[in-house]
Amino acid sequence: MEQTEAAESPDVTGFLPASGFAYTESDEEKRRGVRRMKLFATCLLLLAATVFALAKWAEHADAGAWAGYVAAAAEAGMVGALADWFAVTALFRHPMGLPIPHTAIIPTKKDQLGQSLGDFVGENFLSESVVRSRLSTVKLGRRLGAWLSEPANADRLTTEVSTALRGGLTVLRDSDVQAIVGEAINRRAATLEIGPGAGKLLEQIVADGGHRRVVDLVCERAEIWLVANADSVMGAVTGGAPGWTPKFVDRKVGERVYKELLRFVTEMRDWPEHPARGAIDRFLRDFANDLQSDTATRTRVERLKAEVLARDEVQDFIASAWGSLRRMIVGAAEDEQSELRLRARAAILSFGRRMESDPRLRAKLEGWVEDAATHVVTTYQKEITSLITDTVAGWDAEHTSRKIEAHIGRDLQFIRINGTVVGSLAGLAIFTVYRAIAGG
Known part of the structure; x- marks a missing residue:
């Protein structure tokens, strides 16, 4: 038997x-x-x-x-x-x-049983009504909010995300990413005209008086340089004088030129309404207007942009930007007290508390999850059930x-x-x- x-x-x-x-x-x-x-x-x-x-x-x-x-x-x-x-x-x-x-x-009947099992799972577990009904009873938003609002869970999630981020950045090949980043920056820079934007920015800076600090700094540095290099300035003036002029005349001229330069820089530094400052303001306003409306100026700026981008130094800098960024992110992800991880933890806790207290946010999140889940099960139902039938058929x-x-x-x-x-x-x-x- x-x-x-x-x-x-x-x-x-x-x-x-x-x-x-x-x-x-x-x-x-x-x-x-x-x-x-x-x-x-x-x-x-x-x-x-x-x-x-x-x-x-x-x-x-x-x-x-x-x-x-x-x-x-x-x-x-x-x-x-x-x-x-x-x-x-x-x-x-x-x-x-x-x-x-x-x-x-x-x-x-193994294959028929596998097909029947796949059909049963598809009809009774992967239908839109079943998925929506099940997800609606789970109250995912409230549960997720309660879980995320716990500091221990926020720490755990922050650690896991940091680990995943470090792992992802580690496996990426720097050469591939640098090529992609470089191409993206170059393509974006080539298609984006910088003249009008730069003109609007310069116009706003001049209107707000932001350039005056730069002028003040230049005047201060020029005065310091003139004081420290008085002999060099006077020597340059006397050295350019004609050979037939007396030496004491050349010296007097050099001293006079030096004093006038020092007086000019000092007055420009201390006098906000100095005519030279006004000339600088007018020049910057005119230049800002030309950047926005003058075709010749905009063309020259674009040509200069292309020349700068074509330089090897600039391309090397663009290519190396990814390496610097990656090192910065990896370092921040490894350091538990880094600003990146602290802000990520704070954001997780804040999101969890909002999820607990805001019914509209919970409803929105649960709606997204339901829509995403039903889209997956309705779109890929055959692929999911075929995993069962194909697996059983292969036994x-x-x-x-x-x-x-x-x-x-x-x-x-x-x-x-x-x-x-x-x-x-x-x-x-x-x-x-x-x-x-x-x-x-």
Whole structure:
């Protein structure tokens, strides 16, 4: 009745079929439990057969009316046990090796079962109504807000995000990123005309008087330089004088020029309404206007921009910008007290508290999640369910049957046991009714 242990026991020393459907040592332990239950159910069948034989012998020996009742119960128990043995065995193999139709259901119908399982999951778990109903009962917004508002959870999330950020920046190849960044900057700079924007910015700076600090700084630095380099200035003036002029005249001229330069710089520094300052203001205003409206000026600015971008020094700086940025981000992500991590933690806590207290924000987030989830399940339902069907289709039929039997076979043996017991009781009841009717 039962197949041999050699035929049933797989090699569990790391067996892994080509499909990746592993039969593990844990499965073999379960299978040993199945064999014990099979032995018990078979012994119960043999017990029923023995009782039937003894009862029939007692009945023929005129041992009394009880022998008929016992024989009927034992006979029905055998029938129930055999019928349930056939039903259980037919799930996994051909009973007694006979190719009886509609037996060995799991090995022969494996692909159809996988397809049915995929369809069942798609219809009952991946439908839009089911997903929306389930997500609406979860109250994701409130739960997420409560979780994020806990400082320990905010610290944990900040750490995980920092780790992921460092890992992502580490695996990126600097040369590839630098090429992308450089191309993006160059393309953007080439297509963006800077003249009008620079003109508006300069116009606003002049209107606000922001350039005056620059003028003040230049005047201060010029005065300091003139004081420190008086001999050099006078020497430059006298050195350019004609050879036929007397030396004392050249010296007087040099001193005069130096004093006038120093006076001019000092007055310009100390007098906000100095005519030279006004000339600078007019020049900057005119230049700001030309940057916005004068075609020739804008063309020259664009040409200068292109020349600057084409210089090797500028391209090297653009390419190296990514390396500096990456080092800065990685360093900030590693430092628990960095401004980046502190701000990220504060933002997480703030978002969690808002999520707890703001029902509109919770509703918006939950709506986004529901829309995203339903879009995924409705758009990719076939791809998701095909994972089930394709996986099951790739399993080896024999090992699939063997693994399933290892997991549920023990419970199925109770069907045989119950069939023996219930069959015996049913047979006893039927025989009792029959004798009551026949005796009546």
